[in-house]
Amino acid sequence: MEQFEQLLTCCVCLDRYRIPKLLPCQHSFCMEPCMEGLVDYVRRQVKCPECRAEHRIPYNGVQAFPTNVTLQRFLELHIEITGELPDPTSGQIMERCSVCSEKSYLSYCAHCEKKICEDCKSAHMDILRREITRFNSQIRRSLHRLQDTLAIIEKNSVSLQTKCVYRSHRSLR
Template sequence: MEQFEQLLTCAICLDRYRNPKLLPCQHSFCMEPCMEGLVDYVRRQVKCPECRAEHRIPYQGVQGFPTNVTLQRFLELHIEITGELPDPTSGQVQFIFSSKNFKTF
């Protein structure tokens, strides 16, 4: 399970991916703040911190890079299995409880 957790971890912020964007070199990072922090706005490109490949930024900015749908699905599956959800502001874990886990009196 630890190796699976590593696959769901952004190499920049070291938290679980939030809106993973896919670079043309096939490396993924969180769109904000990670990808935004890599942008060279003067040259309109981003340099991948994993392989150092340089990529032109789409007209729409980093939002224009495709979402890594495979990784996004793994994140959703992890939430379904564990009930854990990353807190988008602090990186701490929240728990989701289904109503079927509780009895009403």
């Protein structure tokens, strides 16, 4: 069981993997904060701490590296066997929220591309939900207007066709 625990432990944070990302050299690390901490943003590359190989960062950032699905499945299997749930904040460091500047455990918001605390995240999600609802309403109203316009065009088209047929009959006489 000790060897199994070692297999599930990230060599950077020395904690259980959280979203294990696979580098091209086949070594895995937690996406956050470990992989993020290894990034050289100036050179846009990450240096593997195990083999020292340097890898280009994908355009979408470290989250674009493939997830090590085998390791992820082992983590899920370990949870099923032991019944122990991983601590979501273990290995995480407290940082300042990009929105409120409070020190807390942060989550990455893909929408605004910032690290934010749970309070700001829930407020932000509420705002996004309202925006989505507003956009849906606008789309529905626009769709109804388009359908009305299409109905008028179809009606006028039929009327126009009827007039054309009538005129062509009159010209034949």
